[in-house]
Amino acid sequence: MSGPIFSRRRFLGISLTAGGVLLAGGGGLLWLRGRAPRVLGLRCLTAHEYRTMSQLALALFPEGGAFPGGAAEVDLARLFDGFLADEPEWNRSDLKKGLVLLEYGPLLFERRFATFSHLSPEERLRHFERWTEGSLVRRQVATALRKFLSLVFYDRPEVWPHIGYDGPLVEGERP
Amino acid sequence: MTGAIVDLSRRPAPADLTAEICIVGSGSAGATAAWDLAAAGRDVVVLEEGGDTTGARLTQRDGRMYDQLYMDRAGRATSDLSVSVLQGRVLGGGGVINACDVVPIHDGVLRHWQRRWGLSDWSPEALRPFRDRALADLSASRPDASDETLFNKNNRILRRGTEALGWRGEVMLHNRVGCAGVGTCLIGCPLDAKRNPRFVAIPAAVAAGARFFTRARAVRIEGADGETKTVRVRRLDADGYREQGELAVRARVVILAANAVASAQLLLRSGIGNAHVGRHLSLQPQLPVVAWLGEEVRFFRGIPQSWAVTQFEEQDHPEHGWWGFRVEAIGATPGIVASILPALGAAGKAQMRRYPQVAAALCLLPDEPHGSVEVERSGRLRIHYALADEQRRRYREAAKAAARIYLAAGAREVMISVVPAVTVRSEADLARIDAIPFLPATVPFISAHQQGGVRMAPSERDGATDPEGRVYGTRDVLVFDSGGYPTSASSHTMAPIMTGAHYLSARLLARLPR
Numbered sequence: 001m002s003g004p005i006f007s008r009r010r011f012l013g014i015s016l017t018a019g020g021v022l023l024a025g026g027g028g029l030l031w032l033r034g035r036a037p038r039v040l041g042l043r044c045l046t047a048h049e050y051r052t053m054s055q056l057a058l059a060l061f062p063e064g065g066a067f068p069g070g071a072a073e074v075d076l077a078r079l080f081d082g083f084l085a086d087e088p089e090w091n092r093s094d095l096k097k098g099l100v101l102l103e104y105g106p107l108l109f110e111r112r113f114a115t116f117s118h119l120s121p122e123e124r125l126r127h128f129e130r131w132t133e134g135s136l137v138r139r140q141v142a143t144a145l146r147k148f149l150s151l152v153f154y155d156r157p158e159v160w161p162h163i164g165y166d167g168p169l170v171e172g173e174r175p
Numbered sequence: 176m177t178g179a180i181v182d183l184s185r186r187p188a189p190a191d192l193t194a195e196i197c198i199v200g201s202g203s204a205g206a207t208a209a210w211d212l213a214a215a216g217r218d219v220v221v222l223e224e225g226g227d228t229t230g231a232r233l234t235q236r237d238g239r240m241y242d243q244l245y246m247d248r249a250g251r252a253t254s255d256l257s258v259s260v261l262q263g264r265v266l267g268g269g270g271v272i273n274a275c276d277v278v279p280i281h282d283g284v285l286r287h288w289q290r291r292w293g294l295s296d297w298s299p300e301a302l303r304p305f306r307d308r309a310l311a312d313l314s315a316s317r318p319d320a321s322d323e324t325l326f327n328k329n330n331r332i333l334r335r336g337t338e339a340l341g342w343r344g345e346v347m348l349h350n351r352v353g354c355a356g357v358g359t360c361l362i363g364c365p366l367d368a369k370r371n372p373r374f375v376a377i378p379a380a381v382a383a384g385a386r387f388f389t390r391a392r393a394v395r396i397e398g399a400d401g402e403t404k405t406v407r408v409r410r411l412d413a414d415g416y417r418e419q420g421e422l423a424v425r426a427r428v429v430i431l432a433a434n435a436v437a438s439a440q441l442l443l444r445s446g447i448g449n450a451h452v453g454r455h456l457s458l459q460p461q462l463p464v465v466a467w468l469g470e471e472v473r474f475f476r477g478i479p480q481s482w483a484v485t486q487f488e489e490q491d492h493p494e495h496g497w498w499g500f501r502v503e504a505i506g507a508t509p510g511i512v513a514s515i516l517p518a519l520g521a522a523g524k525a526q527m528r529r530y531p532q533v534a535a536a537l538c539l540l541p542d543e544p545h546g547s548v549e550v551e552r553s554g555r556l557r558i559h560y561a562l563a564d565e566q567r568r569r570y571r572e573a574a575k576a577a578a579r580i581y582l583a584a585g586a587r588e589v590m591i592s593v594v595p596a597v598t599v600r601s602e603a604d605l606a607r608i609d610a611i612p613f614l615p616a617t618v619p620f621i622s623a624h625q626q627g628g629v630r631m632a633p634s635e636r637d638g639a640t641d642p643e644g645r646v647y648g649t650r651d652v653l654v655f656d657s658g659g660y661p662t663s664a665s666s667h668t669m670a671p672i673m674t675g676a677h678y679l680s681a682r683l684l685a686r687l688p689r
Contacts, residue, residue: 065521066528078280085250085415089252090555125520132519132594132617139616140256146519151510153240154527164531165475165509169357170233170365 015032028074033103033115038080041083049096051076052103055117056145059124061153066160071153102131109134178381180227181268184390184413184568185285188420188518194220197406197426199393199441201670202268204656205432206372206380207312209674211680213383218515220424221380222391222408224433225265225639226415229373233363237510240362246437253560257615258460260538260558260622262434264391264415267373270350270433270563270669274480274505275362275369277315277348279306279673280664283491286628291496292661293633294642302678309673311526313350314370320346324356329475330504332468332534334482336584342486347476347503350669358476358506360688371669379542387554390415396429396445396668399649404429413414428651428687430644433631435658439628440556442639448629448646451639457600458545458560459605460620462538462570463515464507466581466589472534474506480537487576488666497663499541500573502580515619537621540574541663542566567613594620624668629658643682655679 020059033105036047045053057071064070084092101125106112106127131138153159160167181189196212198205201223215218226242235268253260264271282299289295320334326346337344360369367374368564377387390411399403403434407426409418428574437451484502492498507515509530518526542570546560552584562570572663578599591597593668597607631654635647638661644653655676657668664671 036566051373059524061517062521062524066525070524086414087248088555090553129519132517136255136615139614143256143616147601150513150523151237154509154513155236160509163509164473168359168365169355169366170235171231171478 001097018167032107032113034118036117042078042081044082044092045084047175048103050077051117052099053080053145053160055100055124056128056148059128060146062121069158069162073158074153074156076149076152076155078145080148083148096131098144101137101141102145105131105138126133176384176386177527178213178386180330180377180381180387180389181633182227182389184226184419188410188422188531189425191423191425192220194218194426195330196220196428196430197222197404197424197432199406199505200268200433200437200656201266201372201377202263202432202434202656203270203372203669204212204676205430205678206267206376207309207673208430208655209380209385209387210376210383210679211677213380213385215684217595219380219385220426221385221664222483223266223389224388224391224392224411225263225389225413226413227266227389228271228363230367231365233359233365235357235359235362235365235508237362239510240322241510244363252558253458254557255615257269257562257618258458258560258622260436260458260618260625262436262625266370266387267292267377270369270371271363271373271622273480273667273669274348275351276480277313277350277670278665278667279310280674281490281497284496284662284664286491287496288661292631293637294661295633296642305677305681306670306674308677309670311669312350312370312375312673315348315350315670317346317348318351318354318478320481323355326481327356327474327506328472329506330478330480330482330533331668332472333484333502333504333536333580334586336580336582337482337484337486339583340580342484344484344486346481346484347483349481351478354478356477358479359508360479361507361511372607381602392418393433393441394444396441396447396652397427399447399646399652401650403427409512417542422678428683430653430655431658432655433623434656435628436548436556436558437659438654438656438658440550441551442629442646443548444554445589447652448639449635449649451528451630451632451637453548455629455630456548456558456560456662457542457544457626457660458546458622458623459542459626459663460622461541463619463621464538464577464581464589465516465592466527466534466537466586467532468534468581468584469532470587471531473531474504474533474535475508475551477506480504481504483666484576484580487573495541495543495662497541497665500569500576501666502573502577503539504650505535505537507535515592517594518591519536525594534586536577538570539666540566540569540573541666544630544662546627548628561615562613564682570613571608571611574611575605578605578608622656624663624666625672626660626663626668629654630661631659632661644679653679653683
């Protein structure tokens with residue numbers, strides 16, 4: 001959601017580290033990130049940011065398990081893109097940086113030669129779970145992204161029968 | 176003057192406005208003051224950043240409602256993201272999106288303010304008629320605890336556990352009339368069954384001639400020490416996302432009633448006031464505790480919050496006034512619950528599968544007013560707040576008390592929703608709670624009752640406003656909301672804020688020349 005993710009000083013520190021790593025690795029690290037499929041109609045996310053958010057959504061809400069359906073059924077990353085587009089510039093910027101950090105998380109925080117989107121779905125979930133207990137900046141990014149995705153995923157009538165929720169009782173305007 | 180509610184997002188934009196009194200914020204403080212002042216024949220304009228959302232437009236859907244009814248689209252938080260700072264952004268303010276809890280300011284708190292903070296005029300005797308008036312405005316009553324549709328199973332479970340332990344508790348006063356137990360109080364009542372400012376003070380104020388402007392963001396006050404002040408206002412679009420033009424309101428008196436954080440923010444943006452502005456902020460973060468009893472609870476229907484465990488709270492603490500902690504039942508819609516429960520992935524889905532079986536409570540703790548509000552050069556708001564060690568200790572005590580209540584009520588599992596989650600299945604597990612560190616951004620803390628930030632004090636040395644709400648260094652720029660409170664007024668601030676607004680309005684009318 002729209003709260004500030006981290007302090008300027010903290011982000012600067014992370015950015016410098018990330019920048020150093022990227023400079024040191026040069027094009028090789030950009031190669032590691034790989035190409036992201038082109039996505040039409042995005043309002044503010046880049047294709048790479050969209051891919052990171054999509055992969056996170058798929059990890060948090062996998063198909064099957066306790067009830068059918070998951071993030072594959074709904075384009076949560078696009079909803080996030082729409083949300084961000086209407087946010088103040090500083091929050092948009094923070095959350096986009098958070099996505100970049102998450103994408104390079106395995107490399108920056110776990111010294112793995114991989115990016116988030118290239119982990120297996122199970123590895124992605126475990127990686128994100130470690131973020132919820134990791135350093136402050138990782139916890140902050142995890143808190144912000146997870147809050148948005150949870151709120152939107154469970155606000156859908158398709159999910160409600162599976163979680164025993166009977167939805168709005170009073171006929172209202174369509175959202 | 177003819178009263179009205181005008182949506183500024185509609186074109187064409189009105190010309191600049193003139194009024195005797197300009198009030199920023201239309202919630203418990205602003206609407207109440209508008210009513211009293213307009214009824215006394217004063218020319219009043221009220222500015223509200225949110226829209227006017229009532230009845231069927233309150234769709235009971237998490238996404239759209241949190242987006243539209245809360246400040247920063249419900250994303251406002253402390254700068255380290257540790258505490259979600261909930262604040263209404265809608266005509267009628269927090270009363271539109273609260274759980275309708277009516278907890279009047281206690282005499283002990285007022286005596287503490289007199290004794291410790293020098294607010295000698297804020298005596299229980301002086302405030303009593305205004306407190307009675309606020310309770311009447313709210314049609315305050317206790318819900319019928321024998322009505323299982325309203326006093327729902329979640330509240331009954333908490334009550335059962337409380338009574339099994341022999342602890343003190345109560346059915347809380349509320350301000351609903353005609354409630355049908357829809358259960359979505361935190362995202363508005365589609366039946367308009369809340370007797371909140373939107374349906375009491377605002378219609379009365381409009382009838383008395385007050386003019387309310389929605390989608391009107393006050394961004395700056397100019398000429399604060401002069402006879403006429405100018406409030407710079409940005410018109411917002413229909414969703415409240417973007418600014419789309421500016422106008423000015425010129426007034427002799429400016430009353431800030433935008434909430435403790437937002438009133439301090441506006442003063443800071445305007446460069447008004449002394450070094451106390453933005454300091455001494457209290458957030459009263461609330462800690463969620465959930466339980467499963469192996470039975471269906473459906474805590475999302477009925478009144479979300481009716482039963483309060485009062486065993487551990489003090490209203491007359493010599494050092495703090497209100498102190499200790501309370502535990503209160505709570506219910507919520509799926510999106511918010513999912514964002515609070517800690518499990519992720521398939522485990523998270525399994526946890527939400529048990530959503531109808533969830534019983535839940537909040538631990539409410541008063542805090543020392545040690546937070547602060549900052550406005551960066553870019554205009555970005557920062558709320559700084561860190562838990563003190565003493566608070567962590569009380570959160571552990573409160574969580575243990577909540578867990579013991581649920582165990583006494585028959586819970587198979589109680590979870591403190593921190594990361595990593597702490598689960599209690601028997602009294603022997605309670606010691607696990609002692610190990611919770613409450614690190615930043617590991618706990619879904621919720622702040623719904625912000626206070627302080629523009630502290631009242633008899634001397635400029637100790638506060639930002641005088642005991643009548645006048646901001647030091649200004650000429651009739653006043654603060655009428657909970658920003659002025661030197662310490663926590665109550666576990667729930669709607670009734671105290673209305674009490675204070677009635678009182679401060681009377682004081683203002685007594686000295687304001689015609």
